[in-house]
Amino acid sequence: MxxxxxxxxxxxxxxxxxxxxxxxxxxxxxxxxxxxxxxAQRLMYLHVPAAWIAYxxxxxxxxxxxxxxxxRTRSPVWDRVAGASAELGVLFTGLTLLLGSLWGRPxxxxxxxxxxxxxxxxxxxxxxxxxxxxxxVPGTPEARARRSAIxxxxxxxxxxIVHFSVTWWRTLHQKATVFDPELKxxxxxxxxxxxxxxxxxxxxxxxxxxxxxxxxxxxEEGFEERELQRAIDERVSGAPxxxxxxxxxxx
Amino acid sequence: xxxxxxxxxxxxxxxxIEARSRVTVQQILPFGLVVLLLFAFAxxxxxxxxxxxxxxxxxxxVLLAALLAVSRSSSVEAENGARDGLRLSGLDPAAIxxxxxxxxxVELLVLEALLAAxxxxxxxxxLGSIGVLLLTAVxxxxxxxxxxxxxxxxxxxxxxRETLVPVLLLPVVSPVLxxxxxxxxAAIDGxxxxxxxxxxxxxxxxxxxxxxxxxxxxxxLEEA
Numbered sequence: 001m002x003x004x005x006x007x008x009x010x011x012x013x014x015x016x017x018x019x020x021x022x023x024x025x026x027x028x029x030x031x032x033x034x035x036x037x038x039x040a041q042r043l044m045y046l047h048v049p050a051a052w053i054a055y056x057x058x059x060x061x062x063x064x065x066x067x068x069x070x071x072r073t074r075s076p077v078w079d080r081v082a083g084a085s086a087e088l089g090v091l092f093t094g095l096t097l098l099l100g101s102l103w104g105r106p107x108x109x110x111x112x113x114x115x116x117x118x119x120x121x122x123x124x125x126x127x128x129x130x131x132x133x134x135x136x137v138p139g140t141p142e143a144r145a146r147r148s149a150i151x152x153x154x155x156x157x158x159x160x161i162v163h164f165s166v167t168w169w170r171t172l173h174q175k176a177t178v179f180d181p182e183l184k185x186x187x188x189x190x191x192x193x194x195x196x197x198x199x200x201x202x203x204x205x206x207x208x209x210x211x212x213x214x215x216x217x218x219x220e221e222g223f224e225e226r227e228l229q230r231a232i233d234e235r236v237s238g239a240p241x242x243x244x245x246x247x248x249x250x251x
Numbered sequence: 252x253x254x255x256x257x258x259x260x261x262x263x264x265x266x267x268i269e270a271r272s273r274v275t276v277q278q279i280l281p282f283g284l285v286v287l288l289l290f291a292f293a294x295x296x297x298x299x300x301x302x303x304x305x306x307x308x309x310x311x312x313v314l315l316a317a318l319l320a321v322s323r324s325s326s327v328e329a330e331n332g333a334r335d336g337l338r339l340s341g342l343d344p345a346a347i348x349x350x351x352x353x354x355x356x357v358e359l360l361v362l363e364a365l366l367a368a369x370x371x372x373x374x375x376x377x378l379g380s381i382g383v384l385l386l387t388a389v390x391x392x393x394x395x396x397x398x399x400x401x402x403x404x405x406x407x408x409x410x411x412r413e414t415l416v417p418v419l420l421l422p423v424v425s426p427v428l429x430x431x432x433x434x435x436x437a438a439i440d441g442x443x444x445x446x447x448x449x450x451x452x453x454x455x456x457x458x459x460x461x462x463x464x465x466x467x468x469x470x471x472l473e474e475a
Contacts, residue, residue, distance in 0.1 A: 123425055130419040137411040147405055150467045151419070154401065157459060158423050165426040165452050169433065 019201035049202035057089030079145035084213035261350025306435035321399035344469035
């Protein structure tokens, strides 16, 4: 029923909670304020890990979908993993955009800039939002898994094209000044540690949430099956076909 | 019969339905022209804004019209159990995909020709470098038709409402809008050499999604 053993899942939950607390302590107090951006830069300790998880989640969705489509590895496990991971991906992409926007306001002076990375991330968000909408359309588990897997791969194949065309488009007109790789080299030790710690904490959180979402998906499927069976039993036993009648009352 | 002949049969069928029902000419084309008119209302035509952004407006209009063409293409199959007939016909699913995509592409190219004339007249744009414009239009249209056909059957097979098509299709074809707009801008500004890179992007997009479509259409049609 679960991806991980329940005890492992629980331990992972506590570990990610602990890691997030440590991240908060380091992010808010441990790391020194940035020389240029001062305290606004602290948002990066959440923004960068969130972006990393978003990409990781979409890669997992693509791999899960491919494994489902490949006949030898076909299993409902991969469909559930793909769906659960896409949901987390959309969540973390949204979080990345939101945090980036909050950071951009004091540092760039605007909520949104037509920077290549921002545009790519926004397109990514809508690509997978569509995928999630498609997943919600009911159908037999097999049919739903097949069309979801194909849709996931269609979306995934688009990511490099979107990325390159958008990068090309924006750099044809303006030089990237904000994401200068030279500036990144002069990162303070504690700041670098906090950033990497954030990536670790978010990765733990991602695996934990993926496991929980997977379990929820299993429960939902079981629930649907039971409801269907109940409706069939009711019809067979000749109970009145009225949803308002409680099963308990009929007994 | 080989693949091309089978695809030709399917495309011929869709275009024949189109020629008789005239949905493209009587409904989708007027829609496109009204959108062009609305752009003129939204952006003051006196300030030269329209002329500068004409390529972008043109391709946005084409994308909106493509949404209608895609939903029309799949609703044709939904009536009278036509999809069952298509499945039982013994035609190669890859050929069905290519045929339906080709039919949409032909319809869109006709639309684009008329809309381009509309843009040239209404927005006072002189269309130079016809070769680049045409090549861009053909490649962009191939990409839009391939993804549109793919998502059309994906949505139809799931029994979902057609409101799902735009939210799936538009983000995926966003690079086509970008590439086609830049290429047209370059051609209209008289620097067609700038357009080639974008033409390349459009070509990759069209080839990639035509390939995915020919592979994926069979399983999708099966469950429709």
